Amino acid sequence: MNRQIQIDHLAFNYNNNLVLENISLQVFQNDYVAIIGPNGGGKTTLLKLLLGFLKPTSGSLRILGKTPKEARLSIGYLPQQINFNLDMPISVFDIVLQGRLAKNKLFYTKKDKKIANEKLELMNVKHLKNKKIKELSGGQRQRVLLSRALTKEPKILILDEPTASIDPQGQKEIYKLLKELPLTKLIVSHDINILLQGVNKVAYINKTLHLHDEIDTNTYIKDGHFCEMELLDYFRNHKCSI
Ligand SMILES: Nc1ncnc2c1ncn2[C@@H]1O[C@H](COP(=O)(O)OP(=O)(O)OP(=O)(O)O)[C@@H](O)[C@H]1O
Numbered sequence: 001m002n003r004q005i006q007i008d009h010l011a012f013n014y015n016n017n018l019v020l021e022n023i024s025l026q027v028f029q030n031d032y033v034a035i036i037g038p039n040g041g042g043k044t045t046l047l048k049l050l051l052g053f054l055k056p057t058s059g060s061l062r063i064l065g066k067t068p069k070e071a072r073l074s075i076g077y078l079p080q081q082i083n084f085n086l087d088m089p090i091s092v093f094d095i096v097l098q099g100r101l102a103k104n105k106l107f108y109t110k111k112d113k114k115i116a117n118e119k120l121e122l123m124n125v126k127h128l129k130n131k132k133i134k135e136l137s138g139g140q141r142q143r144v145l146l147s148r149a150l151t152k153e154p155k156i157l158i159l160d161e162p163t164a165s166i167d168p169q170g171q172k173e174i175y176k177l178l179k180e181l182p183l184t185k186l187i188v189s190h191d192i193n194i195l196l197q198g199v200n201k202v203a204y205i206n207k208t209l210h211l212h213d214e215i216d217t218n219t220y221i222k223d224g225h226f227c228e229m230e231l232l233d234y235f236r237n238h239k240c241s242i
């Protein structure tokens with residue numbers, strides 16, 4: 001199997017505050033990993049380390065055999081918070097095309113535009129392509145940013161709460177689409193009942209990381225109700241970290 005992410009005994013401090021401790025994780029090609037855990041548990045911090053925005057205090061981290069910074073062009077990323085200047089007169093299509101930006105690239109090709117159109121269509125927002133980004137609703141903007149991440153045609157897709165402002169029907173649609181995308185995916189979400197139905201691994205992070213595979217979520221459905229708290233208890237209490 002093709003190993004794409006290798007984290008060994010990683011720790012991270014913000015100032016003197018230990019946020020992540022002894023994290024080890026391997027992610028293989030086409031793995032779909034749910035990253036769950038309580039607020040402040042360190043999920044976003046781990047993603048920022050994977051992207052090379054932060055440096056481990058100790059331990060090692062390799063992506064596609066490279067350092068996170070070197071691998072960044074191969075990663076599609078949707079951050080938890082976007083600090084967009086909403087007054088910018090930039091169009092949706094131009095935002096999505098940014099997914100094709102590369103070092104020293106001066107103009108977009110026909111192929112770039114074709115891919116951007118395809119991804120907008122996939123995310124059901126092609127009709128918005130000529131609007132200004134500031135004219136969109138929160139959920140529409142999120143779909144556009146997902147289109148941009150996919151337009152990069154990444155080897156690994158990293159999404160931090162991608163459906164936070166999307167309505168329930170839209171959330172279902174997006175998780176269905178994500179499930180079918182043939183690439184490696186790491187997704188942080190608190191919507192565990194939808195997310196866990198598609199994944200093959202669950203990483204529970206609360207300073208330390210516990211990896212679970214072969215999760216059978218069906219055993220947590222009782223009389224049509226998804227027993228979310230019981231499943232979370234299971235993750236908290238079963239420390240089968242590899
Ligand atoms: N820039 C920062 N400077 C100092 N401490 C930070 C910074 N960013 C996050 N932290 C702290 O690091 C810890 C982990 O934060 P992180 O954002 O990784 O959590 P999270 O699991 O993503 O939480 P949430 O579910 O709320 O998004 C928290 O205690 C937080 O207060």
Ligand SMILES: [Mg+2]
Nearest residue numbers: 043044045080
């Ligand atoms: Mg977070």
